Amino acid sequence: MRRIFLICAGLCVAGFPMLAQDLRVPASVTAGDDATISTTGSGKATFYLLGPGVSRKSDVKLGEEIHLQGQELRNAGDYLALVCSDPCHSGTFYVVAAKPAKLTFLVHPSRVPVGRSDALSGVAFPFDQFHNLDLTPVTVNFQLTVGNKALFTRPVRTQNGVAWFRTASGKSAGVVQVTASVDDLTARRAVQQVASEPCNLRITGQRIPIGILVQTEPVHDCAGNVVPDGTIVTFSATEASGKSTVDAPVKQGVARAQITAKGETVISVASGVVMGNELRVGAKQ
Amino acid sequence: MIRIIKSAVCRRHAMRVLAMLVSICSIALASYGADATVQVQFNASKATPRAVESLTERGILRDYRFAWTSMAQALDLNTLDPLEGPFAGEAKRLLKEAVLAQQHSGLSQQYVNQNHRLEAVFYAPEGDVMELHDTAEYELRISDGGKIIHDEHVVMHYVVLMTPGADHWVIRQLQAVPQS
Numbered sequence: 001m002r003r004i005f006l007i008c009a010g011l012c013v014a015g016f017p018m019l020a021q022d023l024r025v026p027a028s029v030t031a032g033d034d035a036t037i038s039t040t041g042s043g044k045a046t047f048y049l050l051g052p053g054v055s056r057k058s059d060v061k062l063g064e065e066i067h068l069q070g071q072e073l074r075n076a077g078d079y080l081a082l083v084c085s086d087p088c089h090s091g092t093f094y095v096v097a098a099k100p101a102k103l104t105f106l107v108h109p110s111r112v113p114v115g116r117s118d119a120l121s122g123v124a125f126p127f128d129q130f131h132n133l134d135l136t137p138v139t140v141n142f143q144l145t146v147g148n149k150a151l152f153t154r155p156v157r158t159q160n161g162v163a164w165f166r167t168a169s170g171k172s173a174g175v176v177q178v179t180a181s182v183d184d185l186t187a188r189r190a191v192q193q194v195a196s197e198p199c200n201l202r203i204t205g206q207r208i209p210i211g212i213l214v215q216t217e218p219v220h221d222c223a224g225n226v227v228p229d230g231t232i233v234t235f236s237a238t239e240a241s242g243k244s245t246v247d248a249p250v251k252q253g254v255a256r257a258q259i260t261a262k263g264e265t266v267i268s269v270a271s272g273v274v275m276g277n278e279l280r281v282g283a284k285q
Numbered sequence: 286m287i288r289i290i291k292s293a294v295c296r297r298h299a300m301r302v303l304a305m306l307v308s309i310c311s312i313a314l315a316s317y318g319a320d321a322t323v324q325v326q327f328n329a330s331k332a333t334p335r336a337v338e339s340l341t342e343r344g345i346l347r348d349y350r351f352a353w354t355s356m357a358q359a360l361d362l363n364t365l366d367p368l369e370g371p372f373a374g375e376a377k378r379l380l381k382e383a384v385l386a387q388q389h390s391g392l393s394q395q396y397v398n399q400n401h402r403l404e405a406v407f408y409a410p411e412g413d414v415m416e417l418h419d420t421a422e423y424e425l426r427i428s429d430g431g432k433i434i435h436d437e438h439v440v441m442h443y444v445v446l447m448t449p450g451a452d453h454w455v456i457r458q459l460q461a462v463p464q465s
Contacts, residue, residue, distance in 0.1 A: 053382035077461040108411040121410040
């Protein structure tokens with residue numbers, strides 16, 4: 001009888017850690033916060049923690065709490081905790097992003113012609129201080145300003161950690177400030193609005209000893225913005241002997257060209273898809 | 286006569302060894318093939334505000350599969366080389382940290398029989414970033430010094446940010462999230 005009792009007691013003592021060993025992991029942890037994992041049982045065991053950027057192995061005593069420093073729980077994602085003293089017991093928990101501390105803000109394009117519909121777009125992703133994407137919905141305020149004047153304001157709630165907008169470009173050439181803000185966080189970008197296609201091209205010309213000097217009046221778009229330097233203007237000269245074409249870039253708002261033509265000549269001008277007036281110049285005297 | 290018998294025995298012995306080697310190699314190759322297989326089903330129909338072009342769809346499928354193959358290799362063999370190319374930014378930093386930590390702790394992870402159901406949920410108006418949601422299923426094996434200490438069938442949800450590189454898409458963010 002005593003023998004049987006001793007055998008049972010021995011088995012119970014030997015089997016105790018195996019039967020009683022368990023671990024309890026937190027349901028969810030915010031990135032950067034400390035956490036504890038509780039264990040039951042007695043004796044020594046090996047503790048493993050695997051997560052994003054984390055692979056830890058350490059000795060622990062069963063029945064004691066395992067402290068996890070905020071430093072090793074900075075990265076959002078799933079963590080696997082294992083306590084092994086033959087057999088292993090496991091638990092999984094998630095670390096979720098902390099509150100937004102940084103906005104990733106993509107704005108396109110950096111240079112845009114005025115008066116274009118759906119020409120400007122921006123995308124914002126809120127991240128916490130540990131670079132985790134914040135998936136909790138927050139409101140991002142998008143704003144376009146020129147000087148102190150707001151051209152566009154739109155609050156957008158993030159969905160799946162992203163908010164975006166699309167809008168038309170303004171009417172005046174110049175720098176537009178584009179901002180995205182969440183509470184006191186702000187990300188700024190600058191977009192250069194440039195004149196659109198030339199509009200109402202007009203040319204004047206005169207004979208000079210070596211041909212005809214022809215030039216445009218200051219080239220504007222339809223909203224009155226001076227087109228940027230380098231915009232190409234094409235002059236075409238038609239005379240009895242044939243046709244010639246000269247491309248000239250706009251410099252300080254005006255494009256100039258010298259055409260070698262002796263007879264009576266008709267000169268036309270175009271830039272992109274826009275045609276200007278025709279000019280008739282008489283034959284050289 | 287004795288020499289002929291000896292040479293026949295030797296030939297038979299060599300054939301047996303060769304057959305054994307071939308079968309061992311084929312088993313090893315088959316198991317490697319099974320482990321290395323990454324199945325990805327990609328649904329791009331719900332992406333907004335920009336529609337995903339078919340060429341882009343093929344590129345994402347190819348590069349996402351390659352990224353997971355590379356990640357599995359890196360975490361299994363504890364080597365950083367496979368991470369060069371398919372990952373960038375935060376995703377690459379975290380995976381590098383994981384491999385270095387595993388080298389230190391002596392642990393390794395195997396992602397076996399991967400199945401991914403990938404869905405594009407956001408594609409930026411200018412096509413410079415895509416957000417994807419992945420429901421991944423795989424066998425996760427954790428080894429300590431070559432001994433398997435944990436083997437589990439896992440279903441995991443990931444939020445993924447991918448951006449286009451020069452000729453392929455790279456993963457910039459790979460974040461596991463609880464099932465909503």
